[in-house]
């Protein structure tokens with residue numbers, strides 16, 4: 001096998017459009033071991049990005065010693081990328097793992113037992129519920145737990161306590177994916193599938209640096225590109241990324257100007273009559289408004305704003321407008337930029353205009369950044385209601401109440417669920433006094449870090465942190481709960497192609513660490529949350545019974561799991577939802593008949609104004625009779641709130657590398673990966689580096705109006721006027737500054753850079 | 763013709779609303795969403811004012827003497843603080859936006875009777891945005907109210 005650190009995407013297995021993607025089995029074992037030495041293999045799927053590659057974990061003497069891609073799995077056909085190969089089974093066994101619960105005594109965290117730790121959590125929780133009520137409680141989770149765990153958390157928060165203050169770090173990136181899907185189609189759910197790569201004639205990557213973020217998915221594209229009928233590739237990204245090297249057209253737009261580009265693409269498609277008027281009339285609402293909104297956006301007008309060539313915009317529009325099948329994928333470059341939802345909706349609109357949905361190769365994926373972000377949304381541990389139900393729809397609230405056998409009044413539905421940043425704002429103001437953070441590290445990953453750290457350190461905020469390691473956030477906690485990692489617990493999760501995988505327990509967690517599900521169930525039991533007839537609210541005894549309960553909750557909803565079971569998920573490939581009696585093998589593509597989940601009684605949301613977020617009232621939604629048609633929604637382009645000026649002449653943008661994931665709590669503990677991308681850097685263009693006298697490896701200081709980072713420079717293909725920094729690097733191992741210090745409320749800010757005239761020393 | 767009185771009222775209403783949005787943007791900048799959004803909405807009001815200009819030039823406007831003082835709404839003189847303060851300020855903005863909204867409606871009525879297409883086009887564009895401003899304020903207040911009224915200190 002190739003050296004998969006230098007050769008990230010592995011050996012090519014070319015194939016032609018319409019054929020099946022060939023199998024290629026990747027594996028890694030501990031040095032000196034061969035397959036013959038392995039005691040047994042346990043089925044799982046990789047949780048280090050949203051791709052969800054099926055795999056088997058090698059076990060020897062009760063330890064994880066290797067990994068192998070599952071050839072039968074539709075997602076990866078045996079492949080694994082460097083993170084899956086080198087960080088999944090190696091990362092979790094690290095010596096830094098938490099093994100005992102910790103409580104704060106005299107200002108210090110000291111080890112204790114579960115009973116003491118949980119009693120403390122429950123005492124404070126009960127006390128606050130009695131004195132201030134449910135609005136004193138907030139829960140902040142991640143995109144990294146299993147479905148069963150999110151659902152437990154959702155039931156606890158929504159039916160046990162009754163607080164609207166639940167969100168996940170998913171809000172800071174891929175909540176945009178959910179919003180865009182809800183605004184356009186009426187409910188969440190990826191219309192397309194990874195299989196669309198196999199059949200399409202053109203691929204559009206919108207702000208999606210796929211070669212770094214989902215390496216195995218990119219291998220699939222590389223295999224098409226190496227085959228006899230390569231698809232055309234259009235890439236929208238300010239950086240000269242790996243994907244851009246293969247692009248037929250690379251639109252290196254200025255950060256913050258995506259919407260202007262999208263307007264121009266829509267206008268070109270309409271002007272040339274490449275849209276399908278019959279499909280639009282039958283399946284969409286809002287055509288006239290859309291046409292009017294893009295009227296002024298000639299390729300020249302957009303070219304000027306975006307800093308790209310008008311002819312390139314024309315060519316991209318031509319490719320979209322005339323290819324017989326197009327797959328679009330959208331990620332961070334769109335989600336973490338200004339006017340994120342409006343820009344992503346325009347991608348949906350392009351597909352609607354051409355009826356480019358629901359056929360092989362005609363696909364749309366509003367990607368997720370994190371492995372299980374999709375489940376957080378489905379189960380409602382974030383700002384959504386379980387089963388894509390609509391908080392504005394009284395009928396949906398009653399459905400949930402009768403499912404859980406609780407008073408509908410308990411379920412918070414009087415206003416939209418609280419946004420992550422707002423949860424922290426309430427904690428800052430002292431109206432939230434109890435915050436439970438699971439599987440995420442806000443002290444490193446949130447915007448406005450100094451402020452967030454100050455909030456988390458507040459003496460009157462009771463902070464519970466549940467994690468694998470003593471993260472920066474955990475260090476500030478009142479109670480720290482040691483959690484089991486991937487491979488140490490059983491559960492399911494769903495990737496960005498709606499494919500559900502089961503990950504079986506392989507080894508025991510270290511010390512006293514427990515599965516997140518067990519921790520939540522224990523809390524619920526101790527809090528004595530109960531149903532209307534006085535029975536315990538959560539009676540599940542483990543992941544499988546939690547999954548069975550979730551199936552009931554999902555029944556009849558777009559994410560219907562009723563046809564799935566643990567038994568069915570074992571042995572073969574992952575299975576895409578909806579999976580029910582009607583579709584026992586799952587559904588590869590949604591909306592094959594152009595019928596969307598927008599009916600007023602069924603939809604997940606009545607939608608919003610895309611500029612302000614103002615909610616559409618149920619009556620006015622109903623009055624427009626969507627009934628299965630999709631919404632062609634957009635907003636006027638607004639320049640970024642901060643434009644570069646003399647003091648801060650650069651636009652600042654962040655992204656990922658193929659070797660690390662998020663704040664690196666897992667991946668940095670894998671030596672192989674850490675050596676490949678050990679520390680923070682900033683990228684600057686050749687031209688700007690020359691102007692500022694910066695050369696490769698110089699330590700540069702990048703400052704914005706809100707923060708400063710210092711890191712070695714990489715003089716690269718980023719577009720002039722832009723500075724890029726990867727966002728994985730916190731400061732826990734003191735190898736660099738934390739990037740989010742610079743970012744401000746997830747919009748594209750500006751920055752300045754200068755060389756500190758130091759050379760990199762180590 | 764008394765149209766100029768209402769043009770004066772509207773002109774001043776948009777001005778006051780813009781100023782008040784800016785004030786809230788500054789005064790409640792620690793709220794994660796308020797700062798930039800209120801800036802954008804203030805810009806919308808500025809733009810409405812600009813679109814009104816040709817109409818004002820055509821029909822004149824009365825911004826002073828004979829129009830009764832009490833027809834004007836006071837803008838926010840300064841922002842309040844704390845969670846309830848935010849709620850009250852948003853509510854003031856809501857009242858101002860409602861006044862502007864209904865004034866647009868009156869202007870629309872006049873435009874219909876005059877069959878003035880230009881006037882009607884301006885009303886249609888601006889009032890749509892004013893209505894969204896009101897809806898946003900309502901959405902935001904509904905979200906803030908339980909926390910401010912029940913648990914905030």
Ligand code: SF4
Nearest residue numbers: 046049052053081084
């Ligand atoms: S592509 Fe993602 S899911 Fe697949 S092996 Fe790599 S990190 Fe894991």
